[in-house]
Amino acid sequence: EIVMTQSPATLSVSPGERATLSCRASQSVSSNLAWYQQKRGQAPRLLIHGASTRATGIPARFSGSGSGTEFTLTISSLQSGDFAVYYCQQYNNWPPTFGGGTKVEIK
Amino acid sequence: QVQLVESGGGVVQPGGSLRLSCAASGFSFSSYGMHWVRQAPGKGLEWVAFIQNDGSNKYYADSVKGRFTISRDNSKNTLYLQMNSLRSEDTAVYYCAKEPGVYYMDVWGKGTTVTVSS
Numbered sequence: 096e097i098v099m100t101q102s103p104a105t106l107s108v109s110p111g112e113r114a115t116l117s118c119r120a121s122q123s124v125s126s127n128l129a130w131y132q133q134k135r136g137q138a139p140r141l142l143i144h145g146a147s148t149r150a151t152g153i154p155a156r157f158s159g160s161g162s163g164t165e166f167t168l169t170i171s172s173l174q175s176g177d178f179a180v181y182y183c184q185q186y187n188n189w190p191p192t193f194g195g196g197t198k199v200e201i202k
Numbered sequence: 203q204v205q206l207v208e209s210g211g212g213v214v215q216p217g218g219s220l221r222l223s224c225a226a227s228g229f230s231f232s233s234y235g236m237h238w239v240r241q242a243p244g245k246g247l248e249w250v251a252f253i254q255n256d257g258s259n260k261y262y263a264d265s266v267k268g269r270f271t272i273s274r275d276n277s278k279n280t281l282y283l284q285m286n287s288l289r290s291e292d293t294a295v296y297y298c299a300k301e302p303g304v305y306y307m308d309v310w311g312k313g314t315t316v317t318v319s320s
Contacts, residue, residue, distance in 0.1 A: 129306040131247075138297055138310040139239075139247065150308065182247055186305035190263060191237075193247040 097121050097185050101194035107202040108173050116197045118166040118183035127187035130159055130168045133196075134179045142181075143168065173199070204228040204309050206298050211314030218288050218318070224281040224298030224311055232256070232276035235301040238283050240294035241313075248294075251283065252301070266292075288318045 098121040108114045118128070126146040131139040141150040143159035146166060156171040170177055178201055183194040210222040224236070238250040251272040252261045260272050271284040281298050295315050299307035 127304070131307075133247075138312050139307070140310065141306070141308050144302075144304070144306050144308070184247075184306060189261065189305075191249045191252075191305050193249065196246045 096190060097124060097188050097192050099183055099185055099192050099194035101183055101197045103197060104195070105198045105200060107200050109202045110175060111172050114170040114173055114199055116168040116181055116199070118168070118194050120164045120185055123163045124185040124187035126162045127185060128161070128166050129184045129186065131182045131184065132179050133182065139182065204300070206300065206309060206311035208296065208298050208311045208314035211296065211316045213317045213319060214288055215320050216289060216318055219284070219286045220288065220316060222283040222285065222296055222314055226279045226281065226300070229300070231279040234303070236274065236281045237299045237301055237307055238272060239297045239299055239307065241297070242294045250296070252305070253281070285316070290318050292316060293318045
């Protein structure tokens with residue numbers, strides 16, 4: 096099974112600043128990588144698939160990049176509703192596996 | 203709009219059984235594979251099981267293989283998860299999620315809580 100490792104575990108950012116989240120796969124997953132946002136008490140929401148394609152309705156301030164084993168989710172200018180936990184997930188190999196999450200909190 | 207609504211969660215003793223349901227609406231249910239994903243209290247997401255659109259193929263996480271069974275009734279637009287021999291480590295919020303043709307999850311339900319405790 097492919098192990099997904101996210102860093103940092105917690106990211107403290109001020110509103111309006113940029114946030115950069117990392118996700119590393121234990122072996123290549125090509126571009127078969129998704130990002131999800133989960134707010135407290137809510138279900139996850141798909142942000143990005145194919146490593147860089149925004150899901151329907153996702154604002155342009157969210158962008159994804161990378162391929163192979165190294166991926167990045169960037170939030171260009173954090174808004175109050177963006178403080179949440181973010182998970183990456185690979186779907187290149189079975190079973191699909193998630194990273195442990197990065198919590199983005201208000202600085 | 204596309205909607206998934208889980209039900210069937212509750213408190214059950216270790217070794218007990220529970221059946222979760224996920225009612226789908228707003229899309230052609232029979233055209234898409236479906237996942238169950240769970241989240242233990244304070245923990246991350248764990249994929250549990252997947253079923254293809256026609257029910258022909260089913261896959262399970264090693265942690266639930268042999269104990270859980272995923273199924274679907276396309277005539278009722280409903281996904282199921284039969285959980286047997288439940289353990290304390292199965293305590294979690296269980297989400298159903300739609301698969302858009304590749305193995306990620308593009309729509310999620312709000313989840314149903316399963317607590318395994320004596």
